[in-house]
Amino acid sequence: MTSETMTGIQAQPRSASQSVDARQLVSFCFYRVDPAWRRQPRAAKTKQGGELQGVINRFAKRLMVLTYSLVGLKPDVDFLIWRVGNRLEELQEMSGAVRQSAMGGYLTMPYSYLSMTKRSTYVDRLDPDHQDRRRFITPAHSRYLFIYPFMKTREWYQLPQEQRQAMMDEHIQVGNKYPSVRLHTTYSFGLDDQEFVVAFESDKPQDFLDLVMELRATKASGYTLRDTPIFTAVAKPFSDILKDIGS
Numbered sequence: 001m002t003s004e005t006m007t008g009i010q011a012q013p014r015s016a017s018q019s020v021d022a023r024q025l026v027s028f029c030f031y032r033v034d035p036a037w038r039r040q041p042r043a044a045k046t047k048q049g050g051e052l053q054g055v056i057n058r059f060a061k062r063l064m065v066l067t068y069s070l071v072g073l074k075p076d077v078d079f080l081i082w083r084v085g086n087r088l089e090e091l092q093e094m095s096g097a098v099r100q101s102a103m104g105g106y107l108t109m110p111y112s113y114l115s116m117t118k119r120s121t122y123v124d125r126l127d128p129d130h131q132d133r134r135r136f137i138t139p140a141h142s143r144y145l146f147i148y149p150f151m152k153t154r155e156w157y158q159l160p161q162e163q164r165q166a167m168m169d170e171h172i173q174v175g176n177k178y179p180s181v182r183l184h185t186t187y188s189f190g191l192d193d194q195e196f197v198v199a200f201e202s203d204k205p206q207d208f209l210d211l212v213m214e215l216r217a218t219k220a221s222g223y224t225l226r227d228t229p230i231f232t233a234v235a236k237p238f239s240d241i242l243k244d245i246g247s
Contacts, residue, residue: 023117023135026186027083027091028147028197030111030231032076037106038246048103049242055101056081056238059094064137068145068233071244076110079241080233082145082199084137111229113149115186115197121161122168140182141235142201146208148230149194156223167220174218178211180204194226205232 037045059065064084070077081098085091091114098104117135156164175183184199202208215221236244 022086024084024086024137025088025091026115026117026137026184026197027081027085028111028113028199029081029083029095029109030070030074030077031079031081032108032110033078033245034106034108037103042247045242045247048101048106049239049247052098052101052103053238053242055094055097059083059090059097063090063094064139065094066139067236067238067241069236069241069244070231070233071241073232073234074229077231078245079238080145080147080231111231113147113188113194113197114192115188115194116191118187120185122165122172124172137184137186140201142182143203143235144201144205144208145233145235146200146202146230147233148198148227149188149192150196150198150227151194151225153223153225164220167218167223170218171215171220174214175211177214178207180207181211 037048040048056065056067062085064082066082068080068082070079083091083094098107117137119135175181181200181202181204184201186197186199188194188197200208200211
């Protein structure tokens with residue numbers, strides 16, 4: 001199954017001219033549709049939905065834009081737009097265009113998370129090149145996406161680096177037992193309320209459940225301050241999402 005099939009939008013490739021120090025800005029925008037929108041005539045919903053889909057398609061030429069349905073999976077969220085770009089202004093411009101659309105008048109954003117990619121401070125001894133790859137989001141285009149904001153305790157940061165690395169070694173070993181799950185770790189220090197936003201892609205929800213359950217027993221888990229709310233999302237073209245929300 002291709003990314004076109006699942007989301008309707010192909011992620012933009014990374015330019016070869018990007019600096020070795022370049023990072024990406026990452027935005028997760030969760031939208032809720034006012035029930036009043038569903039009570040409109042079908043023709044109005046079709047027109048408004050098509051306009052919003054046009055906005056998404058237009059910005060997908062400049063940003064990585066992927067869409068997901070959360071209908072029936074979270075009571076206060078209907079869909080997610082996952083965006084990756086290089087400038088805050090680009091993300092703002094897209095958000096403004098969504099708001100200015102006719103359907104935008106029926107949308108609220110209960111959750112929004114902003115973060116940035118960067119090299120990991122920990123060494124993955126099983127995958128030495130992972131630090132460079134973390135600076136760029138490369139979607140697996142899996143069927144499911146699991147996202148949550150994340151914060152460590154202040155005590156974690158006061159531990160010597162070698163102690164933290166030893167605990168992360170255990171963490172990494174557990175993660176490598178589940179190759180069907182791809183992790184995207186992004187950083188929010190000073191940009192948003194959380195410290196990290198983590199997103200996991202997988203075609204096997206059961207593997208993600210087992211991974212999280214096993215990670216709870218690791219030493220590093222004891223230094224977790226907050227890792228909720230958690231969102232389970234299904235990758236879909238926006239045209240299918242419109243059907244989910246009642247177009």
